[in-house]
Amino acid sequence: xxxxxxxxxxxxxxxxxxxxxxxxxxxxxxxxxxxxxxxxxxxxxxxxxxxxxxxxxxxxxxxxxxxxxxxxxxxxxxxxxxxxxxxxxxxxxxxxxxxxxxxxxxxxxxxxxxxxxxxxxxxxxxxxxxxxxxxxxxxxxxxxxxxxxxxxxxxxxxxxxxxxxxxxxxxxxxxxxxxxxxxxxxxxxxxxxxxxxxxxxxxxxxxxxxxxxxxxxxxxxxxxxxxxxxxxxxxxxxxxxxxxxxxxxxxxxxxxxxxxxxxxxxxxxxxxxxxxxxxxxxxxxxxxxxxxxxxxxxxxxxxxxxxxxxxxxxxxxxxxxxxxxxxxxxxxxxxxxxxx
Amino acid sequence: xxxxxxxxxxxxxxxxxxxxxxxxxxxxxxxxxxxxxxxxxxxxxxxxxxxxxxxxxxxxxxxxxxxxxxxxxxxxxxxxxxxxxxxxxxxxxxxxxxxxxxxxxxxxxxxxxxxxxxxxxxxxxxxxxxxxxxxxxxxxxxxxxxxxxxxxxxxxxxxxxxxxxxxxxxxxxxxxxxxxxxxxxxxxxxxxxxxxxxxxxxxxxxxxxxxxxxxxxxxxxxxxxxxxxxxxxxxxxxxxxxxxxxxxxxxxxxxxxxxxxxxxxxxxxxxxxxxxxxxxxxxxxxxxxxxxxxxxxxxxxxxxxxxxxxxxxxxxxxxxxxxxxxxxxxxxxxxxxxxx
DNA sequence: GCGCTGGTTGCAAACGATTGCAATTATTCT
DNA sequence: AGAATAATTGCAATCGTTTGCAACCAGCGC
Numbered sequence: 001x002x003x004x005x006x007x008x009x010x011x012x013x014x015x016x017x018x019x020x021x022x023x024x025x026x027x028x029x030x031x032x033x034x035x036x037x038x039x040x041x042x043x044x045x046x047x048x049x050x051x052x053x054x055x056x057x058x059x060x061x062x063x064x065x066x067x068x069x070x071x072x073x074x075x076x077x078x079x080x081x082x083x084x085x086x087x088x089x090x091x092x093x094x095x096x097x098x099x100x101x102x103x104x105x106x107x108x109x110x111x112x113x114x115x116x117x118x119x120x121x122x123x124x125x126x127x128x129x130x131x132x133x134x135x136x137x138x139x140x141x142x143x144x145x146x147x148x149x150x151x152x153x154x155x156x157x158x159x160x161x162x163x164x165x166x167x168x169x170x171x172x173x174x175x176x177x178x179x180x181x182x183x184x185x186x187x188x189x190x191x192x193x194x195x196x197x198x199x200x201x202x203x204x205x206x207x208x209x210x211x212x213x214x215x216x217x218x219x220x221x222x223x224x225x226x227x228x229x230x231x232x233x234x235x236x237x238x239x240x241x242x243x244x245x246x247x248x249x250x251x252x253x254x255x256x257x258x259x260x261x262x263x264x265x266x267x268x269x270x271x272x273x274x275x276x277x278x279x280x281x282x283x284x285x286x287x288x289x290x291x292x293x294x295x296x297x298x299x300x301x302x303x304x305x306x307x308x309x310x311x312x313x314x315x316x317x318x319x320x321x322x323x324x325x326x327x328x329x330x331x332x333x334x335x336x337x338x339x340x
Numbered sequence: 341x342x343x344x345x346x347x348x349x350x351x352x353x354x355x356x357x358x359x360x361x362x363x364x365x366x367x368x369x370x371x372x373x374x375x376x377x378x379x380x381x382x383x384x385x386x387x388x389x390x391x392x393x394x395x396x397x398x399x400x401x402x403x404x405x406x407x408x409x410x411x412x413x414x415x416x417x418x419x420x421x422x423x424x425x426x427x428x429x430x431x432x433x434x435x436x437x438x439x440x441x442x443x444x445x446x447x448x449x450x451x452x453x454x455x456x457x458x459x460x461x462x463x464x465x466x467x468x469x470x471x472x473x474x475x476x477x478x479x480x481x482x483x484x485x486x487x488x489x490x491x492x493x494x495x496x497x498x499x500x501x502x503x504x505x506x507x508x509x510x511x512x513x514x515x516x517x518x519x520x521x522x523x524x525x526x527x528x529x530x531x532x533x534x535x536x537x538x539x540x541x542x543x544x545x546x547x548x549x550x551x552x553x554x555x556x557x558x559x560x561x562x563x564x565x566x567x568x569x570x571x572x573x574x575x576x577x578x579x580x581x582x583x584x585x586x587x588x589x590x591x592x593x594x595x596x597x598x599x600x601x602x603x604x605x606x607x608x609x610x611x612x613x614x615x616x617x618x619x620x621x622x623x624x625x626x627x628x629x630x631x632x633x634x635x636x637x638x639x640x641x642x643x644x645x646x647x648x649x650x651x652x653x654x655x656x657x658x659x660x661x662x663x664x665x666x667x668x669x670x671x672x673x674x675x676x677x678x679x680x
Numbered sequence: 681g682c683g684c685t686g687g688t689t690g691c692a693a694a695c696g697a698t699t700g701c702a703a704t705t706a707t708t709c710t
Numbered sequence: 711a712g713a714a715t716a717a718t719t720g721c722a723a724t725c726g727t728t729t730g731c732a733a734c735c736a737g738c739g740c
C-alpha cells in the first residue's frame with residue numbers, strides 16, 4: 001500500500017535517509033540489497049521505503065551507473081512507410097520481445113523511424129544514452145546503414161535476413177530456404193507458372209523470392225513473375241486486384257511474401273471468382289493466426305516468432321556481457337493446409 | 341555523416357566544448373538553439389557536433405531538467421495473462437500511439453504488466469522517474485487501482501470504458517452503445533436467443549454485454565447467455581467449440597466481444613456445420629482488418645483506433661501542460677457485412 | 681573619458697543515485 | 711588488556727547536462 005496520505009513526499013534517497021536516520025549512501029546500498037549493510041538496518045530502510053512508496057529515480061541511477069536497463073527496439077519503416085507497424089508479424093514479435101526483456105529485468109523503448117527522412121536514425125537512438133542496447137526489427141532497405149553501425153557498436157541484434165559475410169548479428173528465418181519450400185509446394189500441388197506477391201526491395205522478401213526462383217530454375221520452369229505491392233492493407237487490396245486481372249490465366253500459383261498479403265489475395269481471388277486451390281494455388285509466409293482462419297485455410301511457411309524473440313534477447317544479453325555472438329538463422333517449416 | 345574515424349570520442353558536452361574552445365554551458369545553449377548565444381559560435385558549435393556525431397546524454401539531460409520526453413505505455417494483463425498483447429486491437433492502437441507520440445517529440449516506453457503478480461505495477465512505473473506521463477491501454481480488471489493512482493497523479497490517460505463519476509481520464513468507445521447496436525443488429529437480422537462471447541470481467545467487455553442486455557430486455561427477449569472465454573487464440577478455439585456444442589439449437593445469434601473472437605467463432609461454426617448467417621447470426625466488435633476477410637465478411641461494431649490514439653495523446657499532452665481534461669468517449673459505428 | 685546598456689560567455693551549483701575510500705564501531709585473538 | 715581484524719556506516723566525488731547569476735566586452739551617449 002504505497003502512501004498518498006503521508007504528505008511528506010519522500011522523493012529522494014536523501015529524504016529517506018533523513019527519516020531513517022542514516023546516510024544516503026547507506027540507503028542506496030540497503031535498497032540495492034547489498035550485503036554490506038547490516039541486515040537489521042537494511043530491512044528497516046526497506047520497510048520505510050515501502051511505507052512511503054519510494055522508488056529511486058532511474059534517471060539518476062542510470063546516469064551514475066552508465067546503464068539504463070532499457071533496451072531500444074526500433075522498427076525502420078524503409079520500404080513501406082505507412083502502417084507497417086500494424087503488420088501482425090512485427091507486432092507479435094514485439095509482444096514476445098516485451099515478455100522476454102521484462103523477464104530479464106529490462107524495459108523496452110519503442111521507436112518507429114522513417115529512415116528516408118533522417119539518415120542517422122540508428123545513431124541517434126544509440127547515442128541518446130537512454131538505452132543499453134538495441135534490437136532492430138527488420139532490415140527493411142537499410143542493410144548498409146546497419147552494417148555501418150555494427151562496426152562501432154556491439155550491443156545490437158537485428159531481426160532479418162542473413163547474408164553471407166555480413167557484419168551485424170542477425171536473428172531470423174532462413175528466408176531463402178523458406179522460399180524454396182513454398183515454391184516446391186506450389187509445384188507439387190500442380191502449379192507451373194508462379195508469381196511472387198510482395199515488395200522485393202525488402203531484403204527478407206528478396207531472399208524468399210530468390211529461394212523460390214532457385215526451385216523454379218532447377219526444375220526448368222518459367223521464371224517467376226513478381227507482383228509488386230505495398231504492405232498496407234488498403235493499398236494492397238487494389239494492387240492485388242489489378243495484378244490478378246493483369247495476369248489472369250497466365251499464372252497458376254502465387255507465393256505471397258506474407259500471410260497478410262496471402263489473406264488479402266485470397267479475398268481478391270474469391271471476388272474475382274478464381275477457385276483456390278483448383279484454379280490457383282497459394283502459399284503464404286509466417287503462419288500467423290490468420291492463416292488458420294482463412295477459407296480455405298492457408299498453406300504457409302512457418303516462422304517461429306517466440307523462438308525468434310528469445311533468440312534476439314538471448315544474443316543481445318550475451319553481447320552486452322561482452323561475448324561475441326554468431327547470427328542465428330532458424331529453419332522455416334512448411335505448414336500444409338488447403339490452399340496448395 | 342556521423343564520424344567513426346575521428347577516434348577522439350566526443351562523448352560529453354565538455355569534450356565538445358574543449359574542441360570548440362568555449363565553455364560547456366555555451367555548448368549546451370548552442371545545441372539547444374537558444375538565441376542567447378551568438379549566431380556565429382552557435383552554428384560553429386553545431387557544425388562540430390554534427391561532424392563528431394555528438395548527441396547529448398538524455399539521462400543527464402532528463403535528470404537536470406526533470407523531464408525525460410518519454411511517455412510510458414503500459415498494458416495491464418489482468419484478466420487474461422497470456423498473449424493479450426498480440427491482440428490485434430491493442431497492437432494497432434500501440435502503433436498509432438507510437439506515431440502520434442513521435443510526432444510530438446516523445447519517445448515511447450512500453451511495459452506489459454501482470455497486475456496479479458505485483459500490486460503496484462502502476463506506481464512503480466510512474467515513480468521510476470523515467471517517464472513524463474503514462475498511457476494505460478485497457479483497464480482490464482484494474483479499475484480501482486487506476487482510480488487510486490489518478491487521485492495523486494495527473495499526467496495519465498487511460499484507454500477503456502467510461503463509467504459515470506470515475507476520476508481517471510479515459511478515452512474510449514461508448515461500449516454500452518456499441519453493445520446495443522450489436523444486439524439490435526442481431527435481432528433485426530432475425531435472431532431472438534442471443535449469446536455473448538467473451539470474458540465479462542474486463543470492464544469494457546462487461547459494458548458491451550450490458551448494452552446488448554439493454555436491447556434484449558427492452559424488447560422482452562430472453563436474457564443473453566454468456567459464453568465465457570479467454571482471449572488467446574489457442575485456448576479460445578476449444579472453448580468456443582465446447583460452448584457451441586453445449587448450446588446447439590438454443591441460440592441463434594452471437595455477439596462476440598472482439599473481432600478476433602468472432603473470427604475464431606466463425607471457423608468453429610463452419611467446422612460444426614452451422615451456417616452463417618442462416619442458422620446463426622454473428623456480430624463482432626472493433627472492425628479489425630480481419631473483419632473484412634472472413635467468409636462471410638463479418639458484421640461488426642467499429643472503433644476508430646486512429647482517432648483513439650490521437651485522443652489519448654492529445655489529452656495527455658494537455659494534462660502535462662497542466663490543463664484539466666474531460667474524458668473522451670467516441671461513438672461506435674455499426675458496419676454491416678454478411679454475418680448478421 | 682566614464683558610466684551604461686546589450687549582447688555573449690563563463691562559473692558553479694544543481695538534478696538524484698552510486699561507490700571507493702576512510703572512519704567508526706564491534707568482535708576476536710593473543 | 712591491548713591489538714588486530716572484521717563489520718558497518720559516512721563522506722564526498724562522480725555521472726553529463728542545464729541554468730541563474732555574474733563577468734566580460736564592445737559600442738554608445740554624455
